[in-house]
Amino acid sequence: MSSPNAKEMEDLYELPVYPRRDIVLVRGKGAKLYDDQGREYIDCASNVGVSNIGHANEEVGRAIHEQYLTLGNCYGMFYNPVRARLAEKLVSLAPPRLRKVFFCNSGAEAVEGALKFARATTGKGEILAAMRGFHGKTFGALAATWGEEYQKPFVPMMPGMKHVPFNNFQKLSEAVNEGTAAVILEPVQGEGGVRVGDKAYFREVRELCDRKGILLILDEVQTGFGRTGTLFACEQYVEPDMLCVAKSLAGGIPMGAVLCSDQVKVPVKSHTSTFGGNPLACAAALASLEVIEREKLPERAKTLGTYLQDGIKAIRSDKIRETRGLGLMIGIELKEKAGPYVQQLMERGIITLLAGATVIRLLPPLVISKEEIDTVLSTLREVLG
Numbered sequence: 001m002s003s004p005n006a007k008e009m010e011d012l013y014e015l016p017v018y019p020r021r022d023i024v025l026v027r028g029k030g031a032k033l034y035d036d037q038g039r040e041y042i043d044c045a046s047n048v049g050v051s052n053i054g055h056a057n058e059e060v061g062r063a064i065h066e067q068y069l070t071l072g073n074c075y076g077m078f079y080n081p082v083r084a085r086l087a088e089k090l091v092s093l094a095p096p097r098l099r100k101v102f103f104c105n106s107g108a109e110a111v112e113g114a115l116k117f118a119r120a121t122t123g124k125g126e127i128l129a130a131m132r133g134f135h136g137k138t139f140g141a142l143a144a145t146w147g148e149e150y151q152k153p154f155v156p157m158m159p160g161m162k163h164v165p166f167n168n169f170q171k172l173s174e175a176v177n178e179g180t181a182a183v184i185l186e187p188v189q190g191e192g193g194v195r196v197g198d199k200a201y202f203r204e205v206r207e208l209c210d211r212k213g214i215l216l217i218l219d220e221v222q223t224g225f226g227r228t229g230t231l232f233a234c235e236q237y238v239e240p241d242m243l244c245v246a247k248s249l250a251g252g253i254p255m256g257a258v259l260c261s262d263q264v265k266v267p268v269k270s271h272t273s274t275f276g277g278n279p280l281a282c283a284a285a286l287a288s289l290e291v292i293e294r295e296k297l298p299e300r301a302k303t304l305g306t307y308l309q310d311g312i313k314a315i316r317s318d319k320i321r322e323t324r325g326l327g328l329m330i331g332i333e334l335k336e337k338a339g340p341y342v343q344q345l346m347e348r349g350i351i352t353l354l355a356g357a358t359v360i361r362l363l364p365p366l367v368i369s370k371e372e373i374d375t376v377l378s379t380l381r382e383v384l385g
């Protein structure tokens with residue numbers, strides 16, 4: 001399929017909010033993507049963590065097709081068996097204290113919901129978030145997201161948000177006061193440069209929250225569904241009171257969710273969503289979860305992630321400052337701007353992401369093969385070595 005005018009048309013008709021790459025993607029299969037010139041790429045971006053099960057999964061495709069022809073939409077005021085099954089499934093997979101689900105459509109919406117639920121539950125207004133944290137770009141989520149480049153054009157921000165340094169318990173505990181409703185953190189900061197949370201720090205934060213009656217929200221929009229070597233990264237950290245998920249939840253169909261403990265209380269009608277929990281997305285999520293479980297994708301992410309990270313660490317390069325990550329969520333921090341290297345990798349058939357100015361971020365589909373990883377490693381060696 002050729003799309004000769006896609007670039008010109010998108011530039012002409014869409015608001016220019018995305019920093020564009022100069023290719024037109026038309027097709028994907030597994031961990032491969034194809035452009036309109038028929039060129040093949042190894043995907044190390046997964047649409048920023050969406051395509052954990054790979055592209056064009058046939059089981060998910062069939063589930064979507066069948067569900068659309070059965071009942072595609074069903075507003076949350078009516079019960080629906082597919083939504084019921086997904087809610088039960090997610091609760092069964094989540095850490096034990098998370099026993100209720102709120103369904104929405106994106107990561108920002110999940111965060112937005114969690115922030116509102118924290119205020120509704122505690123009757124308090126203040127939220128603590130981490131510097132370099134990323135939680136989305138709707139107004140509530142944006143207030144939690146760190147960074148002038150995102151916030152400045154849209155001031156004033158939602159009041160009540162305070163940022164503290166990540167992995168620094170002392171600073172976080174000093175910022176807590178009587179009005180603190182919640183703390184929101186990513187177990188591994190994605191957009192902020194693939195910065196892995198310190199386990200002792202998370203344990204201390206959990207204990208502090210328990211002591212002070214503060215709700216702990218973990219944002220696993222990017223780390224969720226196997227990416228870090230366990231289904232949820234929090235399994236390697238601590239149980240939250242609310243867990244935000246989205247991106248890869250429904251095999252590529254837009255969906256988000258907040259998993260909540262029994263402590264979370266929200267008045268009827270106070271927070272709802274027209275498309276939240278629509279049967280189409282629920283059917284896709286059920287099919288995708290089946291693939292993740294059957295193919296043991298979290299274990300795969302752990303093994304292949306170690307292999308990939310070790311391979312990168314073995315590259316002799318004076319350009320690399322540090323390689324870090326968890327599972328198949330890996331950041332290569334350079335001593336210089338990473339943009340030109342991301343471009344060179346793409347020209348050589350490897351699609352990667354930036355995470356800040358100096359970090360190349362790798363988020364391949366968890367179905368990526370060892371051979372594909374070897375190609376990624378040899379290309380990285382060529383470009384960075």
Ligand SMILES: Cc1ncc(COP(=O)(O)O)c(C=O)c1O
Pocket residue numbers: 048106107108109111134135136137186190191219220221222223246247
């Ligand atoms: C940790 C985290 N939270 C929230 C979001 C926002 O998700 P969405 O783009 O679906 O609104 C992202 C997106 O990258 C994310 O990485």
